[in-house]
Amino acid sequence: MLAFENFSKTYPGGKRAVDRLSLSVDAGDIYGFIGHNGAGKTTAIRAAVGALGFEEGEIRIGGMSVREEPVACKAITAYIPDNPELYDYLTGMQYINFIADVFGVAEAERQQRIARYAAAFEMEESLGGLIGSYSHGMKQKTALIAALVHAPKLLILDEPFVGLDPKASHTLKGMMRELCDAGAAIFFSTHVLEVAEKLCNKIAIIKNGRLVAAGETGTVKGDHSLEDVFMELIDA
Amino acid sequence: MKKLLYLLRVDALGVLGVNRLRHGSDPAQKRKAVGGLVLAAFVAVCLGGTAFLYFYMMAGAFAALGVPELILGIAAVAGALVTVITSFVSAPNVLFTFRDFDQVFSLPIPVRTIALSRLLKLMLRNLLFQGAVLVPAAVAYGLHADVGAAFVLRCILLALLSPLLPITIAAALGTLVAKIGSAFRRTNGVRIALSLALVLAAMALSFNMQPIIEGFEDIGVQLAESLYKAYPLARWFAEAALGDGSTFVLFTLASILPFALFAWLAARYMRPLHAVLTAGTTQKREAGAVRVASMRHALFLREVRRYLASTIYVTNTAVGPLLLLAAGVALLFVDLGSITQEMGVPIPALAPMVPYLAAWMLGMSTTTASSISLEGKGIDQLKVLPVSATSVFRAKLSLHLALTLPAQAVAATLFTVALRPAFSEAVLLYALPAAFAVFAGLAGLWLNLLHPKFDWKSETEVVKQGLPMFVTVFGSMLFAGVPLVLTLTGAVDAALVAYLFLALCIAGSLLLWRSLCGKGARRFAAL
Numbered sequence: 001m002l003a004f005e006n007f008s009k010t011y012p013g014g015k016r017a018v019d020r021l022s023l024s025v026d027a028g029d030i031y032g033f034i035g036h037n038g039a040g041k042t043t044a045i046r047a048a049v050g051a052l053g054f055e056e057g058e059i060r061i062g063g064m065s066v067r068e069e070p071v072a073c074k075a076i077t078a079y080i081p082d083n084p085e086l087y088d089y090l091t092g093m094q095y096i097n098f099i100a101d102v103f104g105v106a107e108a109e110r111q112q113r114i115a116r117y118a119a120a121f122e123m124e125e126s127l128g129g130l131i132g133s134y135s136h137g138m139k140q141k142t143a144l145i146a147a148l149v150h151a152p153k154l155l156i157l158d159e160p161f162v163g164l165d166p167k168a169s170h171t172l173k174g175m176m177r178e179l180c181d182a183g184a185a186i187f188f189s190t191h192v193l194e195v196a197e198k199l200c201n202k203i204a205i206i207k208n209g210r211l212v213a214a215g216e217t218g219t220v221k222g223d224h225s226l227e228d229v230f231m232e233l234i235d236a
Numbered sequence: 237m238k239k240l241l242y243l244l245r246v247d248a249l250g251v252l253g254v255n256r257l258r259h260g261s262d263p264a265q266k267r268k269a270v271g272g273l274v275l276a277a278f279v280a281v282c283l284g285g286t287a288f289l290y291f292y293m294m295a296g297a298f299a300a301l302g303v304p305e306l307i308l309g310i311a312a313v314a315g316a317l318v319t320v321i322t323s324f325v326s327a328p329n330v331l332f333t334f335r336d337f338d339q340v341f342s343l344p345i346p347v348r349t350i351a352l353s354r355l356l357k358l359m360l361r362n363l364l365f366q367g368a369v370l371v372p373a374a375v376a377y378g379l380h381a382d383v384g385a386a387f388v389l390r391c392i393l394l395a396l397l398s399p400l401l402p403i404t405i406a407a408a409l410g411t412l413v414a415k416i417g418s419a420f421r422r423t424n425g426v427r428i429a430l431s432l433a434l435v436l437a438a439m440a441l442s443f444n445m446q447p448i449i450e451g452f453e454d455i456g457v458q459l460a461e462s463l464y465k466a467y468p469l470a471r472w473f474a475e476a477a478l479g480d481g482s483t484f485v486l487f488t489l490a491s492i493l494p495f496a497l498f499a500w501l502a503a504r505y506m507r508p509l510h511a512v513l514t515a516g517t518t519q520k521r522e523a524g525a526v527r528v529a530s531m532r533h534a535l536f537l538r539e540v541r542r543y544l545a546s547t548i549y550v551t552n553t554a555v556g557p558l559l560l561l562a563a564g565v566a567l568l569f570v571d572l573g574s575i576t577q578e579m580g581v582p583i584p585a586l587a588p589m590v591p592y593l594a595a596w597m598l599g600m601s602t603t604t605a606s607s608i609s610l611e612g613k614g615i616d617q618l619k620v621l622p623v624s625a626t627s628v629f630r631a632k633l634s635l636h637l638a639l640t641l642p643a644q645a646v647a648a649t650l651f652t653v654a655l656r657p658a659f660s661e662a663v664l665l666y667a668l669p670a671a672f673a674v675f676a677g678l679a680g681l682w683l684n685l686l687h688p689k690f691d692w693k694s695e696t697e698v699v700k701q702g703l704p705m706f707v708t709v710f711g712s713m714l715f716a717g718v719p720l721v722l723t724l725t726g727a728v729d730a731a732l733v734a735y736l737f738l739a740l741c742i743a744g745s746l747l748l749w750r751s752l753c754g755k756g757a758r759r760f761a762a763l
Contacts, residue, residue, distance in 0.1 A: 011511065012511065049338070071345070071346055075344035081339065087246060088691035089256055089691065090249060090255060091255075094249065102343050102344065103344065130261075132256070133260075133262075
């Protein structure tokens with residue numbers, strides 16, 4: 001569903017943020033992307049979702065090149081950045097409707113999905129209010145509902161659990177598993193190693209722009225905890 | 237097309253806080269939004285009315301010369317200049333570095349649609365400015381000439397097209413300046429210097445045009461030709477409004493083609509430019525020595541750094557003091573005798589008027605009117621510091637005074653040398669604008685406390701379009717304009733007007749500071 005093929009990104013000024021990254025996220029995967037601050041996680045994610053151009057390597061979504069068929073790639077992808085910039089002057093419902101409009105979600109499906117996800121994230125009473133009046137967690141939940149409203153085949157999340165209360169975190173994990181059971185794929189970055197260890201069937205660890213480990217969670221961590229493996233790889 | 241409309245609709249909902257008014261639940265916020273709308277409407281009516289009066293008088297003069305249509309050409313030039321000056325610093329922000337860039341780019345919307353939506357956003361905003369110039373001019377022309385419904389229709393179409401070329405020029409210049417700046421280590425410094433140079437050049441051009449415009453009564457059509465040579469679209473605009481089909485086509489093509497080309501280029505280079513313009517420095521720098529400063533000094537330095545970090549903040553507020561200095565230097569070199577003779581005013585009569593002009597220029601540069609809003613979502617980080625609200629206010633005011641008072645002192649000295657006023661007039665040359673600068677700074681701060689906006693997507697929204705900034709700039713113009721007119725007409729004794737103005741500034745400043753320390757501090761805590 002998502003494949004990085006020798007992807008590299010060098011910023012103006014010469015900083016090589018990602019160096020020959022290759023990894024593949026298949027349908028049904030919950031793929032955790034782990035690395036220290038500045039390791040290149042967000043660069044890789046922004047390139048995959050089309051927010052950052054690149055010249056070296058290739059990124060494919062559903063077999064299509066994000067460079068050659070960007071709109072088709074985006075049409076099956078949902079992306080939630082670590083700090084979603086929602087429009088504070090819109091109501092939660094207006095924002096979700098905007099996203100649903102752009103993705104062409106039919107009214108009946110829209111209503112059913114919004115009702116379901118709003119209930120799951122306990123947002124039914126709040127969607128009529130202005131986003132500017134929401135807490136960080138409520139904004140995160142609104143972004144999640146908007147992401148899920150168009151039933152994406154690929155969900156890309158940058159630090160999705162930051163700001164969510166324990167119940168919402170639990171709900172999100174359940175939804176992620178449900179989406180993957182339905183054949184979607186999820187690729188997300190996180191610093192919470194315990195979550196990655198328990199939730200992900202595959203994990204990649206990136207250090208200074210280079211992939212240092214990737215594969216099935218069990219294979220990557222072996223008999224150790226993910227934290228031990230991560231610290232060992234990062235300190236090496 | 238549908239996706240373009242979705243993007244425009246979302247932007248439109250944010251305009252003037254209308255959506256907040258509809259869906260907000262806090263009555264105080266709603267009252268504030270209504271107040272803001274009423275004030276914005278009032279300012280728009282005042283501006284439109286002033287423009288209309290100005291154009292009406294000019295149209296009368298041109299009608300007497302048999303060339304009433306010149307008013308349309310002049311309005312086209314004025315509208316284009318306003319658009320270029322007001323847009324070129326903000327254009328790169330609106331086009332390439334908007335806050336929700338990542339989210340919008342992750343949506344299944346073609347890049348060309350996103351680029352077009354950003355350009356149209358810029359265009360719609362400028363349409364308001366252009367409308368404030370073109371509509372009064374067209375009405376003024378209509379009152380002096382026999383026009384029909386077709387004229388109105390043509391004017392509407394031309395007014396819709398008229399921002400396209402100026403926006404293209406502004407956006408291309410702004411992007412070039414931003415791109416050049418990004419190649420340097422001190423990116424912001426270079427951007428600020430280039431932007432200020434361009435703003436001053438555009439202003440100098442518009443001031444140079446003033447004698448041409450005023451000279452029409454003497455040499456009429458000949459000078460109109462030189463105006464049209466400088467901006468051919470002005471001629472096409474005027475002729476097309478009067479029904480010339482070929483110039484209508486020329487105006488349309490000259491407006492749309494460059495705009496379309498720029499839109500294509502913007503779409504092509506949107507992501508690379510975003511990456512370049514938002515990239516932080518990758519060079520490793522030493523942390524520098526640890527420096528100790530007092531709390532007051534630290535707060536002031538924080539304001540200075542915030543100021544210098546924003547190209548648009550600097551270019552919008554440094555123009556006044558720079559113009560003041562430029563005027564002071566210019567007075568040393570121009571032939572005052574012939575100018576005053578042309579104006580029909582003796583040299584000694586100039587000195588009492590200059591302080592009000594200086595005050596107006598300083599009023600244009602009130603950093604405080606957007607200083608609270610510019611804290612953005614980081615306002616809490618300021619509020620949790622163990623410092624009083626008055627210390628914060630003092631720091632913000634100090635920045636404004638550091639910017640205005642030295643420039644005013646130097647300019648006053650230059651004015652004194654050039655005009656050789658009497659001692660009492662020289663004192664007023666120093667004291668009056670300085671007192672007004674303090675008053676305007678305090679008033680700007682209060683206004684921003686009353687009407688803060690923290691959820692801006694681009695600094696332009698608060699620095700250029702914020703209501704407090706708007707009221708401060710135009711309020712200053714009015715506040716300094718009334719005594720100027722009274723002095724100019726000689727209706728009231730010039731000295732009496734000056735001392736009254738000085739007393740008002742001092743009393744107003746004291747009252748405002750007192751109020752800021754009490755109510756203002758409480759309001760700051762409640763932000």
